Amino acid sequence: MNAPTSPEPRVTAVAIVGGGQAGLSMSWHLKQAGIDHVVFERDRCFSEWRSARWDSFCLVTPNWQCRLPGFHYAGPDPHGFMLRDDIVQYLDAYVAHFDPPLREGVNVMRIERTADGRFLLTTTDGNWIAGQVVIANGVYSRPVIPRAAERLPQQILQLHSSNYRNPQSLPPGATLVVGSGQSGCQIAEDIHLAGRQVHLCVGGAPRSPRVYRGREVTDWLTESGYYDIPYERHPQKATVREKTNHYLTGRDGGREIDLRRRALEGMKLYGSFRGVDDTKLQFAPDLARNLDEADRSYNNIRALVDQYIAEAGIDAPIEPPYEPPWSPSHEVTELDFVDAGIRSIVWAIGFTPDYGFIDLPVFNGRGHPIHHRGVTPVPGAYFLGLSWQNTWGSGRLADVGKDAQYLLDAIRRTDESCHARAA
Secondary structure, three states: OOOOOOOOOEEEEEEEEOOOHHHHHHHHHHHHOOOOEEEEEOOOOOHHHHHOOOOOOEOOOOHHHOEEOOEEOOOOOOOOOOEHHHHHHHHHHHHHHHOOOEEEOOOEEEEEEOOOOOEEEEEEOEEEEEEEEEEOOOOOOEEOOOHHHHHOOOOOEEEEHHHOOOHHHOOOOEEEEEOOOHHHHHHHHHHHHOOOOEEEEOOOOOEOOOEEOOEEHHHHHHHOOHHHOOHHHOOOHHHHHHOOOOEOEOHHHOEOOOHHHHHHOOOEEEOOEEEEEOOEEEEOOOHHHHHHHHHHHHHHHHHHHHHHHHHHOOOOOOOOOOOOOOOOOOOOOEEEOOOOOEEEEEEOOOEEOOOOOEEOOOEOOOOOEOOEOOEOOOOOEEEOOOOOOOOOOOOOOOOHHHHHHHHHHHHHHHHHHHHHHHO
16 A cells, blocks of 8 residues: 655745735735745734734834835824734734735744755645745744743742733732833833832843924934935944844833933832842842943934934924933842832843744854845845844834835846746
């Protein structure tokens, strides 16, 4: 009796791994170009927006920057900041707008090169052969929680920022938030504004002004062309790709986050988290330095706006320089979590990408993608949705479509080259 044979792999010209804003922006361009393709999404499209955001979450950039290809924001509040459910509604409307060839609930377990230069994708929906592949599964795949968390007692509720929902879901008592990037600062504020005691570990994240000299800073930086500077010409060069996002918020119509003011209101600030020793939480003595560095970033952005206003000859109101309203009198490097009444901890120290399924020589010694604007050394293999893939807007709702347009041209060139060799 003959053994059953495996079904033949299905074939597509381009396989896209990831059904978020990056993958679907790529799909929009491919569909407009009439190029056969499939989008694989292991969950539901935009699952992170649906399930990994807290209740009061909102955009930190104005709604007008929601400009996915072929579907720019057209609502009544372009200078507002959409709440989580409104963002999901916008994204779902985008999918309905152009009906991509999306296969939800399909996990890509391996990508490898075939002998003829194509790509074999092993998926939970069988095998697929693709002429080219776009990896757009995002950089926020695996939540980061330090091993020190294992030394905390079970009585303390521990959550990653992606699992936090609201202050009411936390047990009575104080909360420690570890991390002062956008998520950490916004979650700390969310709990603080609910009248709860918050302890916040402040890391090296920069901060940004919200409105300066009469306009939203995002408007100034867009108009000046700053957001269009490619990372290769950025003053910080390629190191800008390693930088944490500036913290600010779209809450209450959009405003700055000044942790010094929150400290005056009773929020307890510490330096970077270092570990746990029995009932003691340990912190680095770097709170003052981290606050100063955040303010330096804040003031540098103001200086960029000042320079643009002066060079363009724009009449804009003058604002006084920022004066820190509070500074730590000393560095607290240890805190007894029992004495402080801390009953919950929110880890807001980020994510790591998941590239374990990619069996292609497209990574450097640190495990980071090797690419130029998403084009890798392997012909036909691309990344999309990376932070600073080209500019500040890369990977964001603002400009991920521009990066997808660039890859469309690369996909066309590769396809033409393959046809020329075959002829």
